[in-house]
Amino acid sequence: MGTIKQVIEGDYCIGCGVCPLLDSNLSIAMNDDGEYQAVRSEDTETSPADVVCPFANAALNEDILGKALFSKQQGIKHDDAIGYYLKTYVGYAISDGFRDRGSSGGMVSWVISQLFSSDKIDAVIHVKESSEQGLMYSYQVSRSIGEMEKGAKSKYYPIELSGVLEYVRTHDERFAIVGVPCFIKAIRQLETVNVTVASRIQYHIGLVCGHLKSTFFALSEAWEAGIPPQDVTLVDFRYKLPGCAASDYAIKAEGVVEGEKTEVIVPTRELSTTNWGYGYFKYNACEYCDDVLAETADITCGDAWLPGYDADSGGTNVVVVRSQEMLDIIDSKMDEVHLEEVPPEVIAQSQRSGLRHRREGLAYRLYLKDKKKEWRPTKRVQASDRIPYLRKKVYEYRMELSEQSFVAFREALKTTEGMKRFVQIMEPIVRKYRRVDNPLHRRLLRKMKTVSRKIQTKLNK
Ligand SMILES: Cc1cc2nc3c(=O)[nH]c(=O)nc-3n(C[C@H](O)[C@H](O)[C@H](O)COP(=O)(O)OP(=O)(O)OC[C@H]3O[C@@H](n4cnc5c(N)ncnc54)[C@H](O)[C@@H]3O)c2cc1C
Ligand code: SF4
Numbered sequence: 006m007g008t009i010k011q012v013i014e015g016d017y018c019i020g021c022g023v024c025p026l027l028d029s030n031l032s033i034a035m036n037d038d039g040e041y042q043a044v045r046s047e048d049t050e051t052s053p054a055d056v057v058c059p060f061a062n063a064a065l066n067e068d069i070l071g072k073a074l075f076s077k078q079q080g081i082k083h084d085d086a087i088g089y090y091l092k093t094y095v096g097y098a099i100s101d102g103f104r105d106r107g108s109s110g111g112m113v114s115w116v117i118s119q120l121f122s123s124d125k126i127d128a129v130i131h132v133k134e135s136s137e138q139g140l141m142y143s144y145q146v147s148r149s150i151g152e153m154e155k156g157a158k159s160k161y162y163p164i165e166l167s168g169v170l171e172y173v174r175t176h177d178e179r180f181a182i183v184g185v186p187c188f189i190k191a192i193r194q195l196e197t198v199n200v201t202v203a204s205r206i207q208y209h210i211g212l213v214c215g216h217l218k219s220t221f222f223a224l225s226e227a228w229e230a231g232i233p234p235q236d237v238t239l240v241d242f243r244y245k246l247p248g249c250a251a252s253d254y255a256i257k258a259e260g261v262v263e264g265e266k267t268e269v270i271v272p273t274r275e276l277s278t279t280n281w282g283y284g285y286f287k288y289n290a291c292e293y294c295d296d297v298l299a300e301t302a303d304i305t306c307g308d309a310w311l312p313g314y315d316a317d318s319g320g321t322n323v324v325v326v327r328s329q330e331m332l333d334i335i336d337s338k339m340d341e342v343h344l345e346e347v348p349p350e351v352i353a354q355s356q357r358s359g360l361r362h363r364r365e366g367l368a369y370r371l372y373l374k375d376k377k378k379e380w381r382p383t384k385r386v387q388a389s390d391r392i393p394y395l396r397k398k399v400y401e402y403r404m405e406l407s408e409q410s411f412v413a414f415r416e417a418l419k420t421t422e423g424m425k426r427f428v429q430i431m432e433p434i435v436r437k438y439r440r441v442d443n444p445l446h447r448r449l450l451r452k453m454k455t456v457s458r459k460i461q462t463k464l465n466k
């Protein structure tokens with residue numbers, strides 16, 4: 006097993022904020038890159054919190070936790086891409102405007118509303134607008150459906166759990182929690198050693214996860230939209246554009262410009278930092294993660310980025326149900342949702358790029374770490390360099406894009422050119438990345454296929 010010392014020193018900390026509950030030597034602070042990180046007040050080799058760190062404790066990986074949690078249920082199956090599952094769906098919530106308010110189909114908020122209305126929980130732990138100066142979003146506790154609804158939508162923003170876990174420790178109540186895969190895993194690991202938390206957090210709702218962003222993401226988006234970093238107060242990362250594909254969404258940035266309250270809506274396709282493949286402002290820890298589908302959650306929801314569903318601007322979820330209780334909730338309220346049961350391959354297909362980056366890509370990144378003889382977390386994926394040359398380059402340039410995005414943004418902050426300077430610095434790396442990600446021979450092959458298809462259609466007429 007690794008240690009939190011190794012995790013912090015190797016830059017593998019995702020800043021989940023679970024460790025301070027078990028070790029007062031640890032606290033969470035935001036670093037200069039706008040990322041939460043664990044900070045140690047004393048240099049000890051080991052910590053009582055090593056067992057709960059999602060990047061230190063390899064003994065309790067997602068397969069082992071998933072098996073202990075779900076494998077005894079009748080009808081349970083396992084898939085390497087999505088983990089354990091009872092049923093897999095694509096769809097959205099119909100009732101009460103959850104879909105309109107949500108990022109995709111509103112299923113996460115709908116499930117929480119069901120837990121409240123059937124008196125299964127007293128509160129939900131999720132991410133909402135923060136009242137703290139300079140902080141857009143934070144983990145908070147909502148105690149009713151009305152309070153919970155205000156926290157809908159995805160926050161591509163740093164968040165951490167230490168404050169809300171302190172609340173759980175001191176309040177004898179029944180909670181549900183919403184989180185990205187590594188946060189849910191950390192909570193599950195905590196529950197194996199802390200009976201109080203285990204008895205109080207009763208439902209775990211996972212979000213599919215591409216990667217987590219530093220505060221620079223929100224600031225850069227708002228800046229390109231016309232609100233400078235010092236003037237921005239809030240960014241809605243998922244503003245739906247009626248009539249457009251669900252993946253063709255906008256951001257809404259709010260701030261005060263020249264003394265006037267300002268609100269700007271800009272489609273993400275017009276912004277330079279929103280291509281998720283580039284991985285701008287990504288936590289380094291995310292490069293060493295192999296859980297895309299929150300495999301330890303009772304239910305996981307994501308975006309159905311799939312032909313046939315993406316065209317609907319209202320938004321559509323992919324849903325993986327792992328616990329019988331969650332399945333019963335859905336089954337008993339089928340009139341409030343529009344869900345179509347699909348094979349697990351459809352769910353994996355919707356996360357094709359994320360899975361490839363964290364299977365094939367992770368294997369290569371682990372290989373590079375091993376080659377340098379550096380400590381790295383033990384993953385379910387084995388280190389390997391047995392991939393084509395161009396794929397190696399794709400993963401190498403992605404790491405460079407991510408690392409340099411922080412440098413370029415800090416540089417942009419120092420100049421009067423703003424985001425133009427950012428784009429100027431990133432452009433050469435983007436160009437070489439695109440050349441390997443979409444090389445000439447592949448473009449030509451695609452073109453030839455299209456032409457041959459057209460000829461074939463004409464001949465058949
Ligand atoms: C950082 C991040 C990366 C993601 N990457 C992908 C991806 O690659 N592919 C994909 O298909 N889906 C991804 N998602 C999930 C997707 O964006 C939606 O959150 C999901 O489809 C649920 O939509 P909904 O309409 O059902 O949720 P809603 O009804 O809008 O509810 C969302 C709930 O999630 C909570 N929440 C929002 N942000 C966070 C956060 N950062 N941490 C914990 N809780 C939060 C909210 O408080 C709310 O309760 C990501 C989400 C996040 C936060
Ligand atoms: S438990 Fe979370 S915050 Fe603590 S070191 Fe590990 S990843 Fe970082």
Ligand code: SF4
Nearest residue numbers: 187214216217291294
């Ligand atoms: S990509 Fe993995 S490590 Fe990064 S936030 Fe998502 S679940 Fe956590």
